[in-house]
Amino acid sequence: xxxxxxxxxxxxxxxxxxxxxxxxxYKKHIQKSVQEAVDKRSITDIxxxxxxHIPSEDISEPVFAHGKxxxxxxxxxxxxxxxxxxxxPRPSGSGGGGGGEGEASDQGEGADDFVFRLTQDxxxxxxxxxxxxxxxxxxxxxxxxxxxxxxxGFTSDGVPAKLSISRSMMAAKARRIALTGVSRKKLEAAASxxxxxxxxxxxxxxxxxxxxxxxxxxxIDRVAFLDTNDLRxxxxxxxxxxxxxxxxxxxxxxxxxxxxxxxxMAKRFYLLLYLFLKRHYERTEIxxxxxxxxxxxxDEQEFFYSRETGGTVVSSALKKMQEVMAxxxxxxxxxxxxxxxxxxxxxxxxxxxxxxxxxxxxxxFVQYFAYVEITKxxxxxxxxxxxxxxxxxxDAFAQRHIKEVSDIFPVFHDLFQKKVVA
Amino acid sequence: xxxxxxxxxxxxxxxxxxxIEKYDRVIGELAADYGLxxxxxxxxIIRSDQMMDAYSSIGMPVGYxxxxxxxxxxxxxxxxxxxxxxxxxxxxxxxxxxxxYLMEENTLTMQALVIAHACYGHNSFFKGNYLFRSWTDASAxxxxxxxxxxxxxxxxxxxxxxxxxxTLDSCHALMNYGVxxxxxxxxISAEEEKRRQAERAEYVQRNLNDLWRTLPKTRTDEPSDTPxxxxxxxxxxxxxxxKNAPLLEPWQREIVRIVRKIAQYFYPQRQTQVMNExxxxxxHYTLMNRLYDERYxxxxxxxxFLTSHTGVLFQPGFDHPRYQGINPYALGFAMYSDxxxxxENPTDEDREWFxxxxxxxxxxxxxxxxxxxxxxxxxxxxxxxxxxxxLRLFGIxxxxxESEFEVAAIHDSGGYKCVRELLASxxxxxxxxxxIQIVKADVDGDRSLTLRHQQHxxxxxxxxxxxxxxxLHRLWGFPVYMESVWNDEVVSSKVCPESSDQAA
Numbered sequence: 070x071x072x073x074x075x076x077x078x079x080x081x082x083x084x085x086x087x088x089x090x091x092x093x094x095y096k097k098h099i100q101k102s103v104q105e106a107v108d109k110r111s112i113t114d115i116x117x118x119x120x121x122h123i124p125s126e127d128i129s130e131p132v133f134a135h136g137k138x139x140x141x142x143x144x145x146x147x148x149x150x151x152x153x154x155x156x157x158p159r160p161s162g163s164g165g166g167g168g169g170e171g172e173a174s175d176q177g178e179g180a181d182d183f184v185f186r187l188t189q190d191x192x193x194x195x196x197x198x199x200x201x202x203x204x205x206x207x208x209x210x211x212x213x214x215x216x217x218x219x220x221x222g223f224t225s226d227g228v229p230a231k232l233s234i235s236r237s238m239m240a241a242k243a244r245r246i247a248l249t250g251v252s253r254k255k256l257e258a259a260a261s262x263x264x265x266x267x268x269x270x271x272x273x274x275x276x277x278x279x280x281x282x283x284x285x286x287x288x289i290d291r292v293a294f295l296d297t298n299d300l301r302x303x304x305x306x307x308x309x310x311x312x313x314x315x316x317x318x319x320x321x322x323x324x325x326x327x328x329x330x331x332x333x334m335a336k337r338f339y340l341l342l343y344l345f346l347k348r349h350y351e352r353t354e355i356x357x358x359x360x361x362x363x364x365x366x367x368d369e370q371e372f373f374y375s376r377e378t379g380g381t382v383v384s385s386a387l388k389k390m391q392e393v394m395a396x397x398x399x400x401x402x403x404x405x406x407x408x409x410x411x412x413x414x415x416x417x418x419x420x421x422x423x424x425x426x427x428x429x430x431x432x433x434f435v436q437y438f439a440y441v442e443i444t445k446x447x448x449x450x451x452x453x454x455x456x457x458x459x460x461x462x463x464d465a466f467a468q469r470h471i472k473e474v475s476d477i478f479p480v481f482h483d484l485f486q487k488k489v490v491a
Numbered sequence: 492x493x494x495x496x497x498x499x500x501x502x503x504x505x506x507x508x509x510x511i512e513k514y515d516r517v518i519g520e521l522a523a524d525y526g527l528x529x530x531x532x533x534x535x536i537i538r539s540d541q542m543m544d545a546y547s548s549i550g551m552p553v554g555y556x557x558x559x560x561x562x563x564x565x566x567x568x569x570x571x572x573x574x575x576x577x578x579x580x581x582x583x584x585x586x587x588x589x590x591x592y593l594m595e596e597n598t599l600t601m602q603a604l605v606i607a608h609a610c611y612g613h614n615s616f617f618k619g620n621y622l623f624r625s626w627t628d629a630s631a632x633x634x635x636x637x638x639x640x641x642x643x644x645x646x647x648x649x650x651x652x653x654x655x656x657x658t659l660d661s662c663h664a665l666m667n668y669g670v671x672x673x674x675x676x677x678x679i680s681a682e683e684e685k686r687r688q689a690e691r692a693e694y695v696q697r698n699l700n701d702l703w704r705t706l707p708k709t710r711t712d713e714p715s716d717t718p719x720x721x722x723x724x725x726x727x728x729x730x731x732x733x734k735n736a737p738l739l740e741p742w743q744r745e746i747v748r749i750v751r752k753i754a755q756y757f758y759p760q761r762q763t764q765v766m767n768e769x770x771x772x773x774x775h776y777t778l779m780n781r782l783y784d785e786r787y788x789x790x791x792x793x794x795x796f797l798t799s800h801t802g803v804l805f806q807p808g809f810d811h812p813r814y815q816g817i818n819p820y821a822l823g824f825a826m827y828s829d830x831x832x833x834x835e836n837p838t839d840e841d842r843e844w845f846x847x848x849x850x851x852x853x854x855x856x857x858x859x860x861x862x863x864x865x866x867x868x869x870x871x872x873x874x875x876x877x878x879x880x881x882l883r884l885f886g887i888x889x890x891x892x893e894s895e896f897e898v899a900a901i902h903d904s905g906g907y908k909c910v911r912e913l914l915a916s917x918x919x920x921x922x923x924x925x926x927i928q929i930v931k932a933d934v935d936g937d938r939s940l941t942l943r944h945q946q947h948x949x950x951x952x953x954x955x956x957x958x959x960x961x962x963l964h965r966l967w968g969f970p971v972y973m974e975s976v977w978n979d980e981v982v983s984s985k986v987c988p989e990s991s992d993q994a995a
Contacts, residue, residue, distance in 0.1 A: 071515045071532035071610065072588070073508055076541065077595055083544040084564040090656070091561030130559055131664055131958035133925050139950030140890040142899060144914040146817060147808020148885040153906050155898040157887070185565045 092191065098123045099187065103195045107341070107478045119192050122182040197345055200485040218305045227302025236301035244299055249289045256285040314352040315436075316398045317343060320386045320409040324361040325378035327412055331443045334474055335410035336373050338441055341481045342408050350404065356393055364389035383415045383451060384422040391430045400434035407431065407438040415451040424454040432462045439484055440468040497786040504791070506599040511536075514603045515610065521781050522611040526854060527774065529614040530629060531588040534606065542594050543567045545582050551753070552584055553636040555643040557659050583609040585617040585760070587629035600795040603788070607778040612771025619862045620766070622759035632756060638684055639749045646742050658743050661962035662729065662750035667924055669729035669751035670758045692741035695734060724928040724943065728963070729754070731929050737938060738968035747966070762865040762920055769823015770861050773831075776800060776824070806882065817882075817914075825878045826869070830860055833875065840876055866918035874911045876902070886913040891949075925952055927973075938969040946977040960987035 092099060102121040151157070187195065223236050259282045266274040319339045321332070346353045357372035358364055361379035364386040390407065398405060415423070432438060440455055442448065452468070459466045469480045500517065501510050515534065522529070537545070547564035548554035580601055584590040591609040593602055617623050647655045662669075725731045729751040733744050760767070779796050782788045806821035807814045830848065833841045834856050837849035848856045860873055885901040886909060899913065900906030916922050931941040940963070944952055952975060964971045964987045973985045 071512075071519060071534055073511055073515070073534045073536070075508065076535045076537045076592075079537075079541065083541065084547055084561060086556045087547065087558065087561030088564055089561070090556060090558040090652075091565060094558045094656075128562065129955070129958075130660075131955035131962070132667055133927055133959050134953040134955055135923075135925055135947075136951045136953035136956075138891045139946070140888065140892075140948040141950060142886055142888045142913050142916075144817070144884050144886045144910060144917060145809035145814075146806055146882045146884055147810065147814075148883040148901055149808075149810075151885055151898045151901055153898055153900050153903070156895040157898065158895055159889075183562075183566075185569050 092187075095121075095123050095128070096195075098127070099195055100198070103187075103192060104478050106192075107196065107337070119187050120184055121187055122184050125183050128183045193344065193348065196341075197348060197485075200345065200482065201487045216307050216309050219308050221304045221306040223301045224304045225298070225301060227304070231302045231305070233301045233303050237295070237299050240301055241295045241299035244296060245292055245294070248292045252285050252288045256282060256289070259285065313350050313404065314354070314402070315346050315350040315404040315406060316354045316356060317346055318356045318358060318390050318393070318405070318407040319372065320358050320360070320390060320407065320411075321372065322361070322381055322383065322386075322411040322414070323359045323375075323377055324381040324414065326381070326414045331412055332373060334443050334471060334477060335441070337474070337477050338410060338471070338481060339408060341477070342406070342439075345485065346406060354398075356390075356398075358386050358389050358393070360386035360389070366393060381411075381414045381416055382419050383409075383411065384419050384426055387423055387426040387431060391426065394431075394434065405435040407435050409438070409440045410443060411440075411451070412444045413442045413446070413449045413451055415449065417450050420450040420454040423451065424458050427455070427458050427466070428461060432458070432465050435465060438466050440466075441471050441480065442468065443471045445472055497789070499789050500787050501599055502789065504598045504600060504795070506597070506602050508536075510599060511593075511602055511606070514599075515606050517782065517787055518603065518607050518611060518778055521778055521785075522607075522615075522774070525774075525777070526858070527611055527615040528618055529589065529611055530586075530618050532610040532614065533588040533590045534610060535590060535592050536595055537592050538595050539571070540568075542579070542582070542592060543571065545592055546579075551636055552586075552590060552633060553640050555640045555659075555749075556647075557663075558656065559660075559663065581605040581609045583613045584632075585623060585627055585629055585756075586632050589614040589617060589629070598795065600788075600792050601799065603782070603792075604775055604779060604796055604799060608771045608775035611778065612774040613767060615774070616763075616767050616770045616861060619858065620759070620763060621863055622763060622865055626759045627756050635684065635752065639753070642688075642745060642749065646746065650740075650742060655746070657965065658746050659750070661965045662747055664959045664962040665728050665732075665966075666750055666754045668927065669727060669754035671727050671730070671755075672921070688745060692745065695741070695744060719930075720932050720934045721929065724930045726928045727751075728927070728929060728942075731932075732963075732966050735932060736967050739966065743966075759865075762867075762918075765819040765823040765826075765866045765918065766861065766864065766869050767823070768820045769825075769827050772800075772803065772820050772824040773827035773857075776828075808883070822878075822882070825881060826873055826875075827857065827860070829875050829878050830857055830873055832877075844875060845873075867915045870918060871911065871915040874914065876904075876907045879907055879910055884910050884914065886910050922947055925950075939972060940967050940969065941972040941974065944973060944975040946975055946982070949977055951975060951983065956985065957987065960985060964988060 099121050102119060106119040223233055259278050263275060263278040263282065266278060317339075321327070321335055323332075327335075343353070343355060355369075357367050357369060359367055359372055360382065361377055362382045362385065366389065367375075386409070394400070394405065427438070442452055448470070452470075455466075455468050459468055467484050469484060471477055471480055500513050511534065515532070519532075543564060545552070546567045547560050554560060580594060580597055582592045589610065591605070591614075593605055597605065617627075617629060623629075643655060643659075721731070721735075729747055732739070733747040733751065736744075736747075739747070779788075779793070779800075783793050804818070804821045804824055806818045831853040833845055833849050834851045834853035837845075841849045860869065864872060879902040883902055886899040886906075888897045888899045890897070900909035902910060926945040926947060927942055928945070929940065930943045933939045933941070942963075952973075956973065960971050960973060971987045973987075974981045975983045
């Protein structure tokens with residue numbers, strides 16, 4: 070007797086728990102791999118999964134086993150020319166004996182790493198593990214497509230389609246009980262008086278009581294079964310669904326001093342930020358603003374790859390950002406993030422303007438503004454100006470220094486480190 | 492010869508539930524005709540990712556959670572996705588009813604093959620073989636696994652993931668030493684387990700306190716008179732720990748017990764690999780051919796079946812780049828087929844080597860060769876000179892005191908017996924695993940535990956020993972000593988933790 074059962078629809082990922090346990094256990098190794106991946110990878114595929122190497126001694130499940138040495142005998146198949154008593158030189162590579170499993174297994178003596186691949190989700194989880202977006206508060210009620218109806222109790226007026234029958238009947242019954250209460254009591258009293266009178270044979274009283282009872286019954290009957298007042302309607306209210314949305318301003322200096330390597334680093338930083346925002350907000354937009362002496366809003370391609378030269382006026386970009394914000398991204402509706410990358414060069418007289426602009430017309434309205442300076446040289450006026458600003462807005466502003474590619478992830482990690490609530 | 496009129500079950504090679512049931516019915520009838528006694532079958536169709544799940548939980552249909560299963564899963568998934576390995580066409584569970592997983596990717600031919608192999612081959616082996624009959628209780632295993640999973644997740648909720656994981660890690664390291672090799676165990680039952688679990692926890696703890704009573708004894712008698720504990724060496728390390736480890740919490744003891752019980756459930760499978768696979772392969776081969784002879788299947792079916800069958804039986808020679816030792820399918824199939832041949836067409840050689848079975852009824856001899864043996868004794872009893880010749884088996888001796896390998900024996904008249912003995916000992920689990928037993932728990936002194944490794948052919952312990960000793964130390968809570976003994980002489984000894992001044 071056999072049964073055939075289709076289990077294909079059963080829960081997928083029975084092993085997900087075990088896989089997760091495994092990942093948790095080797096978090097340290099995995100995080101290292103993830104960070105290396107971010108540093109090494111070409112920017113376009115940063116979102117892909119990643120191969121993780123874990124040294125096999127760290128991952129082994131040891132059991133008691135025989136070591137090398139001693140005397141052992143093995144039977145192999147496929148004899149060609151051997152006869153009993155032949156002596157065969159030891160296969161090379163297994164100096165101290167071994168050969169327990171024959172020649173073929175004696176390669177690969179050095180333990181290989183345990184290598185496996187993280188899925189894209191797992192990769193991002195590890196990438197952004199322990200990070201959080203600062204000041205994630207604003208939730209804008211926007212658009213006409215994001216409403217839902219919620220049941221909000223019952224009302225006494227409405228359209229027939231929304232009639233709640235059970236509620237209406239309950240109300241009607243309550244009203245009937247209330248309005249007929251007195252009459253019913255009298256009716257009961259009359260009924261018992263009647264039976265007494267009948268026993269006593271008091272004809273007059275019997276007749277009077279009978280008449281009274283008919284009158285009372287009529288009175289009870291006259292109370293309407295269902296009255297307009299009884300009707301109850303379901304009440305639904307339209308509730309907006311809060312959707313969170315964020316806009317990210319990428320500001321970059323494209324003056325002659327920014328070479329391709331620096332731009333590349335800046336791009337990595339922006340990418341991390343973008344991926345990170347995307348995980349937190351249903352909708353994330355990006356505005357690219359590039360500047361030399363004048364600022365311009367551009368598309369991604371132009372932002373990263375077109376070359377222009379000229380002097381550097383950083384305030385032009387901040388002004389542009391302010392304009393775009395005023396025009397399209399009202400701070401009431403959007404979570405605004407700014408990220409500025411520069412090599413620190415600025416026209417000296419301009420730096421105080423930048424500080425002022427940031428302080429007065431940008432920082433009060435944004436969730437967070439990060440400035441990264443990508444340079445191997447020492448800081449210039451702009452850094453010092455920003456440092457002064459940072460002191461006034463410790464929650465919303467941060468600046469960091471990146472010297473080479475491998476600094477990017479640590480800096481990013483540092484910027485968005487989960488703040489421990491004191 | 493007039494062939495029977497064809498009555499093909501199917502012409503196309505796409506399976507449907509209907510066709511699987513038809514094949515199962517026909518194969519089941521033919522199997523019964525050969526006298527195969529089986530548990531009822533529960534055939535489950537699963538996807539490839541579910542097959543990987545089944546793989547990674549070492550074939551337990553319900554497994555408790557542990558990172559090592561995740562690691563296996565990752566490994567399998569990886570290799571499968573990269574095309575390094577194919578998945579098995581089936582997994583079969585020793586339970587009643589016998590659960591067999593069939594992959595949805597298989598063609599209809601493969602499904603039929605798998606049904607013959609797993610649902611009638613392995614199934615009858617589980618039901619018939621003496622090791623399975625005496626060591627496992629097919630009707631209780633699923634319930635027990637459910638109980639174990641529930642208990643362990645309850646422990647996780649109560650004592651934290653980490654504590655449970657550490658205990659499990661340590662138990663897994665000693666899992667191979669969690670069986671009574673010679674005593675027949677009690678059958679397991681989830682109901683019983685649940686009912687008695689609390690009772691047992693209390694009882695053990697009480698007795699334990701007695702054993703470890705710290706009140707000083709009146710030291711009147713000579714210390715040499717005090718008997719050592721345990722009075723006999725203990726081979727079942729996990730059992731000893733479960734009952735005697737001084738510092739374990741009751742829930743940890745229960746986890747030790749669970750791992751021990753599961754080890755015991757798998758113990759027969761480790762000892763009957765050649766027989767089990769050989770038996771199943773022999774029967775799928777016989778049943779498929781019978782299907783063809785009875786004209787249930789067409790030539791295309793047969794061609795596909797034979798391709799897959801020969802693939803399974805591939806046995807590269809020792810010098811082949813793909814050589815990975817002896818293929819248990821090939822060896823087992825060759826032996827069972829040869830037993831059949833010896834019964835049907837015995838030669839003079841067979842009459843000399845197998846006087847009892849030569850010329851007998853193979854339908855009577857074969858079940859005996861399945862029922863009453865394990866790999867070691869099966870090979871010792873039934874490996875025929877013909878099979879040794881066909882596989883061209885030869886024995887090599889590797890002695891680290893010699894500079895060269897020596898060919899001990901080959902497939903010739905002077906060597907058959909020797910090759911057979913060498914091969915049999917290769918499947919003897921007590922030769923393959925170091926023989927380690929607990930000889931002393933110092934009850935009155937520092938509470939240390941002493942293990943003795945009885946060397947086999949001077950073979951020392953491997954590099955992992957210290958790791959495993961750490962696990963043992965974690966469970967025991969006090970220093971653990973390991974002595975390697977050869978010719979009644981301690982040749983090496985280890986202790987964990989290495990500086991034993993900070994015990995526990």
